[in-house]
Each structure stands twice: as structure tokens, then as C-alpha cells.
Amino acid sequence: MPISAEQARALKVGDTVLIDGDIVVSAGLPTYHRIAEYVREGRELPIDLTHGVLFHLGSYSRETPQGDLEVLYINPTTSTRFNPLMPGIIRGLGLHAVGGKGGLDAACAEAMQEAGCVYLSFPGGGSALLSEALRGVRQVAWPELLTHYRLVKLRVEGLGPATVGIDAHGNSVYDDLKAGSQERLQAIFTELDQDRAASAQASSNI
Amino acid sequence: MAITYEAVKNLTAQLYDWSLRKVPDDAQHALRGLLSSERNETARKTLTFMLASSDAAERGNRFVCSDSGVPVYLMRIGTAARLEGPIKQAFTDGFAELVARIEPPLLDHVTNPLTLQRGHSGRHMPLVTYELIDDADYVEITCSPKALGSGRWAALEIFSFPTLDVIERYVLEVVMKAGSQPCPPVVIGVGIGGSFDYAAKMAKQATLRPVGQAHAEPMVAAMEQRLLAAVNKTGFGPMGTGGDATSMAVHVDYASGHGFTPVAVCFNCWINRRTSARIYNDGRVERID
Numbered sequence: 318m319p320i321s322a323e324q325a326r327a328l329k330v331g332d333t334v335l336i337d338g339d340i341v342v343s344a345g346l347p348t349y350h351r352i353a354e355y356v357r358e359g360r361e362l363p364i365d366l367t368h369g370v371l372f373h374l375g376s377y378s379r380e381t382p383q384g385d386l387e388v389l390y391i392n393p394t395t396s397t398r399f400n401p402l403m404p405g406i407i408r409g410l411g412l413h414a415v416g417g418k419g420g421l422d423a424a425c426a427e428a429m430q431e432a433g434c435v436y437l438s439f440p441g442g443g444s445a446l447l448s449e450a451l452r453g454v455r456q457v458a459w460p461e462l463l464t465h466y467r468l469v470k471l472r473v474e475g476l477g478p479a480t481v482g483i484d485a486h487g488n489s490v491y492d493d494l495k496a497g498s499q500e501r502l503q504a505i506f507t508e509l510d511q512d513r514a515a516s517a518q519a520s521s522n523i
Numbered sequence: 524m525a526i527t528y529e530a531v532k533n534l535t536a537q538l539y540d541w542s543l544r545k546v547p548d549d550a551q552h553a554l555r556g557l558l559s560s561e562r563n564e565t566a567r568k569t570l571t572f573m574l575a576s577s578d579a580a581e582r583g584n585r586f587v588c589s590d591s592g593v594p595v596y597l598m599r600i601g602t603a604a605r606l607e608g609p610i611k612q613a614f615t616d617g618f619a620e621l622v623a624r625i626e627p628p629l630l631d632h633v634t635n636p637l638t639l640q641r642g643h644s645g646r647h648m649p650l651v652t653y654e655l656i657d658d659a660d661y662v663e664i665t666c667s668p669k670a671l672g673s674g675r676w677a678a679l680e681i682f683s684f685p686t687l688d689v690i691e692r693y694v695l696e697v698v699m700k701a702g703s704q705p706c707p708p709v710v711i712g713v714g715i716g717g718s719f720d721y722a723a724k725m726a727k728q729a730t731l732r733p734v735g736q737a738h739a740e741p742m743v744a745a746m747e748q749r750l751l752a753a754v755n756k757t758g759f760g761p762m763g764t765g766g767d768a769t770s771m772a773v774h775v776d777y778a779s780g781h782g783f784t785p786v787a788v789c790f791n792c793w794i795n796r797r798t799s800a801r802i803y804n805d806g807r808v809e810r811i812d
Contacts, residue, residue: 331565331765375589377627389627392589395672395704418672419704419763438764440572441672441706442546442588442794445580463641465589465630478572480565480764490764491703498699498757505756509691512749520741 318370318414318473322433325413326485330493334437336476339455341366344375344394345466348459352468353402356409363458364470366410373399373417374439375465378454386454388471391447393418393439404428420482420491429485436483450476526662526802528608534800534808535649536617538666539594540625542798543586546577547812549734550710550771550795557708557761557768566766570708573761573793587794591629592670594618594649597728601659605804614649632670652724660804663811665731667797673709676701677789679723684782690715691750694773697788698754703763706792708771710734711754714787717778722785729774730791738775747773761793771795 318338328334341364343349352371355362373396378388396403396417403421406412407428415421415429416437429436439447455470483489546554551574558570580587596614600606622629622643631641633648656663678697682689694713701709714725737744750773760766771793791797799812 333565333568375630377589377630379628390586390589394590395675397704418706438762440569440576440762442792443572443576444587444589445583445585446572446576448585449579463631478568480569480762482764494757494759494763494765495702498702498759501756501758502695502699505695505753506688506692508756509695509749509753510688512752513687513691513746516742516745516749520745 319368320370320413322413322485325433325435328435328481328484330481330484330488330490332481333478334481335478336450337474339470339472340370340372340476341468341470342372342374342376342391343466343468344373345462346398348462348466348468349399349402349406351459353405356406362468364456364468366412368411368413370414371406371410371412372415372437372439376469376471377464378457378467378469379464386457388451388454388469389448390444391451391471392444393441395419396421396436400425407432407434416479420489423489423492426483426487426489426492429483430487433485435481435485437479438482439477439479447476450474524805525605525607526804528610528613530802530806530808531610531613531662531664532617532620534802535596535614535664535666536621538664538798538800539618539621539668542666542668542796543591544584545581546587546794547797550793551577553734553771554708554793557771561767563760563766565764566760566768569761569764569766570768577794586627587796588670589630590670590672591632592668593633595667595669596649596651597654597665597667597731598651599654599656599663601656601661603658603660603804604662606662611651614651618649619644661801663799663801665797665799667731673705673790673792676705677726677787679719679785679787681719681783681785683784685784685786687746690784690786691746691753693786694750694788695753698757698769701790703759705790707759707763708761708768708793710791710795711750711770711773712789712791713750713773713775714785715775715777716780716784718780719785721778722787725776725778726787726789729776730789731797732774734772734795743775743777747775750775
């Protein structure tokens with residue numbers, strides 16, 4: 318990271334990537350409301366996110382005795398919470414990568430297609446290994462917010478593996494899986510009925 | 524001797540701490556089983572990462588997930604147990620002491636639902652359910668921290684004299700709604716019957732049952748098996764990016780009730796975190812997970 322629109326467009330749903338460089342993270346709904354508001358009003362964010370990356374990752378950062386900031390651990394949070402806010406943020410800032418866990422909706426995927434942006438899925442509950450990629454805190458903004466709500470720029474090396482869940486061409490594994498499972502649902506119900514009937518038959522034979 | 528405030532305070536804090544740093548053995552075993560049969564390459568990578576990360580957490584004494592959730596306990600009290608002191612307060616004080624000393628520190632997750640203010644304490648926190656065990660000379664405490672990731676997808680609906688197919692279809696509907704979200708492969712708890720509150724309690728407690736242990740009644744065990752097979756045909760897969768392994772177990776329990784039948788469905792994410800221990804009247808502490 319940084320990543321260009323061309324690089325983002327070269328990625329396809331299902332690809333796995335490791336991330337090196339600087340990333341910006343926050344897990345706070347109030348934070349994303351604030352970012353969306355700044356973008357709407359054309360105000361400058363305290364951390365420049367233009368054509369940048371913004372991940373739904375929580376982090377614990379604190380001041381060291383030497384006065385530096387250290388980050389102790391990171392982990393993804395549920396991205397769908399931010400669905401209503403992300404299209405405006407993605408378009409307004411021209412983001413090239415977003416991410417977290419659980420995916421984003423079709424309106425976000427559309428904004429991502431316009432901006433040349435991918436969604437990266439990080440493994441939830443993978444804090445121990447994901448945190449090994451941390452190389453330092455570059456910047457912390459909005460310190461008045463809760464630790465994991467702050468806007469934090471982190472230096473990482475080998476962060477991941479992250480899976481491309483939504484690519485920059487409008488393909489979303491989440492929409493595909495939802496549609497696919499919905500299509501299969503009647504067949505799944507039929508097999509469930511058959512299993513139940515077989516089980517009832519077996520127990521009546523005892 | 525007796526089971527004291529001090530013993531309960533110390534143990535409840537320890538149980539919470541332990542639960543954050545290790546994926547229970549039964550869940551790890553289940554993940555390895557799912558990995559061996561998974562057909563999707565991305566899913567196999569994700570499952571392999573999950574196992575490696577849980578191993579790294581355990582070896583390095585680190586948090587499995589940064590979201591430590593909120594403290595949730597089940598305390599089962601033996602009717603021959605002798606309790607001494609303000610045991611309810613021991614849960615609150617144990618959590619407060621843990622928050623003050625735990626390294627790395629916990630994020631502020633305890634949320635006031637009316638103001639959305641977050642911190643490390645709040646009304647009715649920790650959330651504790653009490654039950655009785657006839658004749659036992661101990662208390663058994665289980666800690667199962669709960670966070671939004673899987674917690675928000677639980678659901679309950681009340682039916683009138685439903686047949687089994689209606690109940691099972693509803694379970695699948697809840698699974699479909701949760702989709703990619705609850706950090707699969709999940710443990711699914713299903714509580715059927717009783718009353719509104721009792722069904723929810725059964726569903727929650729069903730998620731605590733060891734993975735691989737079927738319900739004692741063959742009819743229910745068969746239902747668990749076919750529901751698990753059905754869920755794993757949906758295709759959401761590990762972390763919801765596609766694959767066979769959407770669930771590692773479906774645990775069902777039921778209670779008799781009236782003709783109105785609540786069906787409650789809830790989820791534990793793949794780390795399936797929970798720890799349990801007993802304190803005996805003589806002060807002995809025994810881990811049982």
C-alpha cells in the first residue's frame with residue numbers, strides 16, 4: 318500500500334493478498350459518520366485518505382513511557398455496519414482498497430467499481446497472527462474517541478492473508494453466495510425432508 | 524469451609540482471561556476435521572490460517588480476537604454447596620479487577636443500549652445466569668464472552684403447534700439471514716419450546732456443549748445431524764467467502780411447553796470461546812474444559 322486503481326482492478330474475487338505499507342483503520346461507527354460528514358462538506362481529514370486505503374479494523378494503541386505510540390493488537394470488525402456510509406466515502410475519497418469482515422452491500426460494490434477499489438476480507442478472530450504484521454503507528458487522529466474508534470495510520474508488513482471479497486469490477490462473493498444459497502434453498506429443504514423421513518422410518522423399525 | 528466471595532471473584536476473572544487466549548480443543552479439533560473435507564481452496568487457506576492463529580495465540584499468550592466481547596457467565600450451583608459472602612458482587616468486582624490489570628488491555632465494549640456510551644462496566648454487567656445442580660458440593664462457572672460479530676444474528680420466532688419441518692426451515696432461514704457475517708464456521712444453538720425466555724436460554728446453553736457431543740435423545744441427535752448437513756450445503760464457508768464449512772456443529776435442545784412453540788437460534792463464531800471450572804466446598808478449583 319498505497320495501491321493504484323489499476324492495481325486494484327487487476328485483482329479478482331477469491332484472490333488472496335498480503336499487505337505491506339501504510340494502512341488507515343478504524344472500527345467506530347461514529348468515526349465513519351464523521352468521515353462521511355467531512356467528505357460531504359469537503360473538509361480536510363486529519364489523515365489524508367485521498368486515493369488511499371481504509372479498513373474496518375479495530376486496534377489498541379497507547380502511549381509508551383518514551384512518549385511514542387505503540388499498537389498492541391488489531392482485528393477486523395463487521396463491515397456491513399458501515400454499508401450506508403461507505404458509498405459516499407469511497408467515491409468522495411477515491412479509495413482503492415477497503416476491508417474488514419463480512420463484506421459490503423451492492424451499493425458499495427457499485428461505488429467501488431467507479432473508484433477502482435477492492436474489498437479485502439480479513440479473518441475474524443485472527444488477531445494473534447494479523448498483529449504480527451504490525452510495524453508501527455504512523456499517525457493517530459481524533460484521540461478524544463475510544464481507542465478502537467480513532468482514525469489510525471499503521472505501518473504493516475505481510476498483513477493477511479486477506480481475501481478479495483468484492484473486486485473493482487462489481488463482482489461480490491457475498492452477493493454471489495447469497496444468491497447461490499437462495500437458489501439452492503428449495504433443494505436443501507427437500508433433502509432435509511428426505512433425511513427426516515428416513516430418520517423417522519429408521520426409528521420406527523427399532 | 525465454604526465457597527467464598529474471594530474465590531468466585533478470582534475464578535470468574537481468570538475464566539474470562541483464559542477464554543480470550545485459547546480456542547478450545549474441541550473447536551480446534553472440529554476445524555481440523557472441516558479442513559480435511561473442505562473442497563474450496565480459499566476456504567482451506569482460511570481454515571489453515573484460523574488454526575495457525577489460534578496456535579499463535581495460545582503459544583504467545585495473546586488474544587485470539589481483539590473483540591473481547593462482554594463477560595457472560597453461567598453459574599450452576601450445587602444444592603450441597605455452601606456459599607459465603609456477596610457472590611453476585613464477586614462477578615462485578617472480578618471483572619473490574621481484571622480490566623484494571625489485564626495485559627494487553629481490553630477495549631471498551633460494554634455498551635449502554637440507550638445512550639450507546641461504551642466503557643468497561645454497566646447495568647447488569649457481567650451478564651450472569653444462575654441454575655441449580657441437585658446434591659453437588661460445588662459451583663460450576665462457565666464464561667462465554669459474547670461480541671457483536673456472531674451475537675447480532677441470533678433470532679427467535681414463536682410458532683403455534685409447528686411440525687418439525689416448520690422448525691427446521693426456520694433454523695435455515697436464520698442461517699441464511701446471517702449468511703457470511705457471523706465468522707463461520709459457526710456453532711449453532713437451537714432452543715425449541717418452553718417459553719420465550721426459556722427457549723433463548725436453551726439455545727445459548729446448547730452452544731456451550733462440547734463440539735462432537737450429540738444430544739442424548741436419538742431423535743434430537745438425528746435432527747442435529749441433518750440440520751448440520753443442510754447448513755453446510757448453503758456454501759457461505761469459512762469467513763463467509765465461500766466453501767463447505769459454514770458450521771462445525773448444530774446443537775439442539777428442547778423443553779415441553781404449551782402449543783405455542785418458541786424456536787430460538789443463536790451462533791458462536793469459529794473461536795467458540797468458553798471456559799469452565801468448579802469450586803468445591805473445600806476451596807479446590809478444577810478446570811473442566
